[in-house]
Amino acid sequence: MLSALLLAFGVALAAPWLTVRLGRSAGWVLALLPAGLTAYFLSLGPRVAAGEPLEQRVAWVPQLGVELAFRVDGLSLLFGLLIAGIGTFVAIYAGGYLAGDRQLPRFYLLLFSFMAAMLGVVTSDDLILLFVFWELTSITSFFLIGYQHESEESRANALQGLFVTAGGGLAMLAGFVLLGSMAGTYRISELLAAPGVLVEHPAYPVALALVALGAFTKSAQWPFHFWLPNAMAAPTPVSSYLHSATMVKAGVYLLARLAPGLGGTPAWFWLLTLVGGATVLAATGLTLLQRDSKRLLAYSTIVALGTMVLLIGVGTDAAIKAMVVFLFAHALYKAPLFMAAGSVDHEAGTRDVTRLRGLGRSMPWTWLAAGLAGVSAAGLPPMLGFVGKELAYEALFAAPWLLAGLIVAGAVLLLVAVMVAWVPFAGRSVRAPKAPHEAPLSMLVGPLALAVLGLTFGLAPGLVQDGLMRPAAAAVLGAPYAFDLYLWHGLTLALGLSLLTISLGVVLAATWRRWQPLLVARLAGVRFGPVAVYAGGWRGLLRFAELQTRFVQSDDLRHHLTTIVTFTVALTGGVALWRGGLDGMVWAPAAAYLHEFLYLAVILLATATVVRSHSRLAVITSLGVVGFGVAFVFVLFAAPDLAITQFLVDTLVVIIAALVLIRLPSSALRAEGGRDTRWLSGIIAVAGGALITGLLLAVTGLPFDGSLTHFFEANSYPVARGRNIVNVILVDFRAVDTLAEVIVLAVAAAGVGALLRRRLGGDDADVPAPRVDREGDGR
Amino acid sequence: MNSLILRTTTRPIIVVLLLISIFLLLRGHDLPGGGFIGGLVAAAAAALYAIAFGDEAAAKLLRVHPELLVGWGMAAAVAAGLLGMVAGREFLTGLWWVIAVGDQELKLSTPLLFDVGVYLVVVGVILRFVLSLEER
Numbered sequence: 001m002l003s004a005l006l007l008a009f010g011v012a013l014a015a016p017w018l019t020v021r022l023g024r025s026a027g028w029v030l031a032l033l034p035a036g037l038t039a040y041f042l043s044l045g046p047r048v049a050a051g052e053p054l055e056q057r058v059a060w061v062p063q064l065g066v067e068l069a070f071r072v073d074g075l076s077l078l079f080g081l082l083i084a085g086i087g088t089f090v091a092i093y094a095g096g097y098l099a100g101d102r103q104l105p106r107f108y109l110l111l112f113s114f115m116a117a118m119l120g121v122v123t124s125d126d127l128i129l130l131f132v133f134w135e136l137t138s139i140t141s142f143f144l145i146g147y148q149h150e151s152e153e154s155r156a157n158a159l160q161g162l163f164v165t166a167g168g169g170l171a172m173l174a175g176f177v178l179l180g181s182m183a184g185t186y187r188i189s190e191l192l193a194a195p196g197v198l199v200e201h202p203a204y205p206v207a208l209a210l211v212a213l214g215a216f217t218k219s220a221q222w223p224f225h226f227w228l229p230n231a232m233a234a235p236t237p238v239s240s241y242l243h244s245a246t247m248v249k250a251g252v253y254l255l256a257r258l259a260p261g262l263g264g265t266p267a268w269f270w271l272l273t274l275v276g277g278a279t280v281l282a283a284t285g286l287t288l289l290q291r292d293s294k295r296l297l298a299y300s301t302i303v304a305l306g307t308m309v310l311l312i313g314v315g316t317d318a319a320i321k322a323m324v325v326f327l328f329a330h331a332l333y334k335a336p337l338f339m340a341a342g343s344v345d346h347e348a349g350t351r352d353v354t355r356l357r358g359l360g361r362s363m364p365w366t367w368l369a370a371g372l373a374g375v376s377a378a379g380l381p382p383m384l385g386f387v388g389k390e391l392a393y394e395a396l397f398a399a400p401w402l403l404a405g406l407i408v409a410g411a412v413l414l415l416v417a418v419m420v421a422w423v424p425f426a427g428r429s430v431r432a433p434k435a436p437h438e439a440p441l442s443m444l445v446g447p448l449a450l451a452v453l454g455l456t457f458g459l460a461p462g463l464v465q466d467g468l469m470r471p472a473a474a475a476v477l478g479a480p481y482a483f484d485l486y487l488w489h490g491l492t493l494a495l496g497l498s499l500l501t502i503s504l505g506v507v508l509a510a511t512w513r514r515w516q517p518l519l520v521a522r523l524a525g526v527r528f529g530p531v532a533v534y535a536g537g538w539r540g541l542l543r544f545a546e547l548q549t550r551f552v553q554s555d556d557l558r559h560h561l562t563t564i565v566t567f568t569v570a571l572t573g574g575v576a577l578w579r580g581g582l583d584g585m586v587w588a589p590a591a592a593y594l595h596e597f598l599y600l601a602v603i604l605l606a607t608a609t610v611v612r613s614h615s616r617l618a619v620i621t622s623l624g625v626v627g628f629g630v631a632f633v634f635v636l637f638a639a640p641d642l643a644i645t646q647f648l649v650d651t652l653v654v655i656i657a658a659l660v661l662i663r664l665p666s667s668a669l670r671a672e673g674g675r676d677t678r679w680l681s682g683i684i685a686v687a688g689g690a691l692i693t694g695l696l697l698a699v700t701g702l703p704f705d706g707s708l709t710h711f712f713e714a715n716s717y718p719v720a721r722g723r724n725i726v727n728v729i730l731v732d733f734r735a736v737d738t739l740a741e742v743i744v745l746a747v748a749a750a751g752v753g754a755l756l757r758r759r760l761g762g763d764d765a766d767v768p769a770p771r772v773d774r775e776g777d778g779r
Numbered sequence: 780m781n782s783l784i785l786r787t788t789t790r791p792i793i794v795v796l797l798l799i800s801i802f803l804l805l806r807g808h809d810l811p812g813g814g815f816i817g818g819l820v821a822a823a824a825a826a827l828y829a830i831a832f833g834d835e836a837a838a839k840l841l842r843v844h845p846e847l848l849v850g851w852g853m854a855a856a857v858a859a860g861l862l863g864m865v866a867g868r869e870f871l872t873g874l875w876w877v878i879a880v881g882d883q884e885l886k887l888s889t890p891l892l893f894d895v896g897v898y899l900v901v902v903g904v905i906l907r908f909v910l911s912l913e914e915r
Contacts, residue, residue, distance in 0.1 A: 640811040644803075648819035652905060655826050659912040721875055721888070722808035730813060731890040731897070735871040738893075739856055742900045746849045749904040753846065756911035 001056050001070035001123055004040055005116055008033065012112035016105035027095015027442055030108055034087035034115060041072075041080040048077045049467045051480070055125070055189075064128075065180075071125035071189055074471025078324070079122035079253055081468070082245040082331045087115045089446025093339055094237035096442030097346060107147065111238070114140035118246045122253055127176040127186045131169070134214075134250065138165045141247050145234045157230040160534070164217050164227040172214025172254075178207040192261040192478060199265055208262055211254070212271055219251025219305045222279040223530035229286075229298040236342025239294060243301045244335035252308045252327065256320075260478030263315050272313025277405055279306030284409045289520055293341040293351045293420045297334065300377070300416040303409050304330045310402065311395060312476070318395040321483050324472045326388035328464070332454040333376035333385055336447035337420055340370035343443050344424055349433035356424035357431035363438050367425040369447035374421025376454045378414040379501065382487055383458040386498070393494040407501050414505030415512065461485035558681065565688040573691050596636065603629035611682070616661055624654040641726040782831070789831040796824035804898050805891075814894035818901025825902070826909045834910050845906040852899030859893035 011018075011033045019026040044054055053073040060068045072080065091111065098104050117140055120133030139162070146158030180186045182201045183194065191198065198204060215221075220228035228248060232239055242248060255272065262268060283302035290296045304326070311323035343366045345351045348359055360367045376385030389410060396403040430436065438444075457464050465485045474480045489495060552563050606625035613619050627650030634643035712725045712733070722728035730738050800820035807813030829837035863872035871893075878885040 641813070641816065644811060644816050645819070648816065648823060651823055652819065652826065655823070655830070656905075656908055656912065659830075659909065663912065720873060720890070721886070722890070724807060724809050724811060724813070726811075727807045727813040727894070728890075730815070731808070731893045732873050735860070735890070735893060738897065739860065739871070742853060742856055742897055745900055745904045746853055749846070749849055749907045753907045753911055756908075 001054060001072060002058060002068060004037060005120055005123075008037065008112060008116035008119065012109055012116060015108035015112050019105040019108050024099065025095075026104070026108070027092050030095070030112075031088045031091040033112065034084045034091055037084035037119070038081060038088060041077060041084055044072055044077060045467050048072060048074055049471050051471075057125075060129070065186055066128045067126055067187075068129060069125040069187055070123045072123055073475045074468070074473070075253070075256055075475035076122050078328065078468055078472040079245075079249070080119060082249075082328070083115060083118045083122065086241060086245040086331060086335050086450065087111075089335070089339075089450060090237050090241045092442050093240070093342075093446045094235070096440045097237050097342060098235060099440075103147070107144075107235075110140055110143050110147075111241070114144060114241075114246070118250065121250050125188050127180055127188060127191075130188070130254075131173050131176055134172070134218075135166065135169050137247060137250060138162060138169055138218075141165075141231075141238075141242060144238045144242075145231045147235055147238065148233065151233070154233040157227075157233040161227045161231050163538075164224050164534075168214045168217025168224065171210045171217075175207050175210030175212075175214065178203055178210065182207065188257065192258070195261045195264070195478070198261050204262075204265075205267055208267060208271065211258065211262070212275075215251035215254045216275060216309075217251070218254070219248050219309065220279075220302050221251070221275050221306065221309060222282045223533075225279060225283060225302050226531045226534065228302060229295055232292075232294045232298055236294070236338060236345065239298075240335045240338030240342065243298065243338060244331045248301065248305055249327070249331070252305060252312070255309060255312045256323070256476045259312055259315065259320075259476050263312070269313055269315065273310050273399075273402065276306045276308070276310030276313055277402060279303075280310065280405055280409050284405075284412045287412050287416060288516065289523060291352050291354055291516070293344065293353050293424070294338070296353070296416045296419055297337055297341060300413055301334060303413060304334070307392060307406065307409065310406075311392060314395060314399070314402075316395060317473075317477060317481055317483075318391070320473050320476045321469070321481070322388065322391035322395040324469055324476065325384070325391050325461075325485065328457075328469070329376060329384040329388040329454065332450050332457070333373040333383070336369050336373040336451045336454075337377060337417075339443065339447040340366050340373070341420055343439040343447070344436075346443070347439055348424075348436040353419045353423050355431065355433065358425070358427040358429050359432060359436050360425035360427075361430070362436045363425070365444045365448065366439055367421075369444065369451045370421040370425065372451035372455055373447065374417035376451070376458065377421075378417040378505065379410055379498065380414075381458070382455065384454045384461070385458070387458060387461055387485060387487060389501075390489060390492075390494045390498060393497045394492075397493070403497070407497060407504070410498075410501040411504035411508055414502065415508045418505075418509040419512070458487060461487060558677070562681070562684055565684050569684070569687045569691050572695070573687075576691075576694070599629050599632050599636070602632075617658065620654055620657040620661065624650050627653070641724070785831045789827055793824040793828050796820055796827070800824065800898075804894060807894060808886075808888075808890065814897030815901055818898040819905070821898070821902045822905035822909070825906055829909055837906075838910060841906065845903045845910060848899050848903030848906070850903075852896045852901075852903060854896070855899060856893050856896030859889040859896060862889050862892070 011030075015030060018030060022029050047054065053071050053076075056068075056070045058068040060066050091108070094104075094107065094111065098107060101107070114137060117133045117136035121130055121137060124130035124133060142158050142162040145161050146155050148154045176186070179191060179198065182203055183191045183197055185191060198207070201207075217224045228243075231242060234242065259268075280303055283299050283306060287296060287299035287303065290299060308323050308327055308330075311319045311326070341351060343363070344356065344359060347363060347366075348356060350356065372383070376383035379385050379389035392406060393403065396406060461469075462485065465483075469485065470480075470482065473483070552560075554560055554563075603626055606622045606629065609622040610619050610626070613622065627646060631643045631646035631650065634640075634646060712729065716725050716728045717723055720728045720732040722732065797820075800817045802817075803812035803820060804814055804817030805812075807817065825837060825841065828840060860871040862874060864870050866872070866874055868874075871889075873888055873890045875886065875888045878887065
């Protein structure tokens, strides 16, 4: 498993290069990667179905008990097949859809990284590892959604998706850490093996809420549903992938995965059924307002996701069976529907279903694919979608309210299917913004193949029953579960409910043109709800950040320093006073030599000059003298390395400061500031100095702990072959620290370099230099 | 700054300063000095040259862009760390090769390479500041 993932990431890295080399056939050739991965998962099928999951463990961070642990059981296999299988067709489709796009190489890098991360999520057997892959999917999908990065809307939507999913991911991480400490292990299979430990733990409700938050945000559950329709900003291949097999299904996967360990409690039942039910209701309502084919499909995805969460929450054998079949059916019809909608947009120029008619003549194959998938989406026989829907109805017989909601949702799903797969194609007269023509082969293979699969498995559900559906349901239930799938159940109550759903859906679709514009007009002005909360929170955050930055990091250097020093004095000094003062302070002047007093006099004299002088140049130079005086003190007390460094640093500071001053207008060379601010600055400076002096005296009053000194003295030469302890510490004992400091220096140089280049407009300026700020001139 | 005295004295002084900087770098492991201090001395020498002859002359003398020095320095420091890993030890473990040259010993080591990296980064960073400010 690890090697398969490494291969996937490796090919992802090579994809840009390959795309350029392969030219027009890139999509077909690159699709070999997901196709190979599909074959790999298929080859695992028999052993997984026999109840022998594939397990693999490699040590990663043994100190924290985190390992690269993978486990492929029935649930992982189902998801793995969907991710890799649909990924194959998405890769081919994208080759046609984005043909000639300048950024296609980048696209394949992102698509395959995303796919590999998704495969990592569904095969991880370690919570921390799962989290890492989970975040990786958030980040890669951010780049995929924001693929058209020159559009501001696209960027904003990508950022929204990232904030919602990564924010939920953080909550989930906290939940994982809780789970890990509750069970004493991060390995998922071990966690699930002892369910009582988790459920009876006092921290169970908190852990459940945090983990569920991660799953709900990812799977676009109400009230976090709004990011998903906006993710439509992505190119269609990405949308079809995100919606059918990946990303949003990750939340469903997580809940299903943890169900044996966390489920079966009232808290689990209510949380999942309420949120799932609310999602179904909200998304059903919002679907009615849409006219854009991709948005119609997006909201119908949310309906489907809500249904799955609801079924996991119910958690009975029948509900899990229904969830697994419905999930599979949904993936098989949602991907081709999106691809067909994308093809229509691509070849006929719009996604507004009210502006399209009669495309069927010119795009027969696309219509066939869309039609088959649409029948499945509508929950009609003989498709797999019909089987899934009937099972869902059966599972909810005991809960009439949920059942009623699901029937309305089913009717709306039928409406969506009609709007996307029938209305744009049917009719004799052609209506479209541009002359339509059939999509190329690369954009037909995927939708057709997937839709035909949905038909095949609908006609013969036995094909996937033993190998896929039973093992997957067993993994969610935590126990083997034998069931048989039939297309035709006989004249049952579920069939009656299906008929009711269909008639309701047909009525909705037939009258759509009459009520839909009225509904939109009525609700156009509504401005509340989760979206408004998100937008308000976002604006508030930015405003707060601006205020805070202005307060603590003002452009005015004096203000800036005042903030820093005042806070340090108030906090450190405050704590010292609160703790009863610096009682260890020792005043023991040991120095008595005349030359020591001379150095002191030089330092004091230079300090006085700094305070009194009205010339900035004199101030800088005097500060240098202060530094030199301190360096002489280091010489006296036998710290040559420190002294040399101090001399050099002070020299360079004076040089650099002088260079800055020379560039400023002459009026700025005079120190400014009224008498009152000087007094205030003086008080703050003296307080800061007094605090540091007091602290130093208190520290020297403490008994000296020489263990480190002894260690370095004893080991410097024998171990590190150096006699200069200072240098040995820098380049050997603490070399990692030094390396980090070197990196900090380099980053600072890059930043300062860029700032100076912009401001002063040097020769190598690659940005137009703004006007040099000459604020001081007019005064 | 256009001063004849400064220009005349600068040339011999920076030769001495650069020699001292390398001397400090090499002896750093046993006696006061090291990459940081050596780098500061070299940077001071270059800054002196830039003040006396202008930034263009200094850039010409330097031949490479200061940011390139930073990059090479970081590369050297990281390489010193990776060499330890290549030898099967932890990152940044010191490796030593003592070569006898006549009756003297030449001590080569990854800590020395690391210190050379620090030296280059320090020179590069400070020159980046000084040369951007001197630019007209």
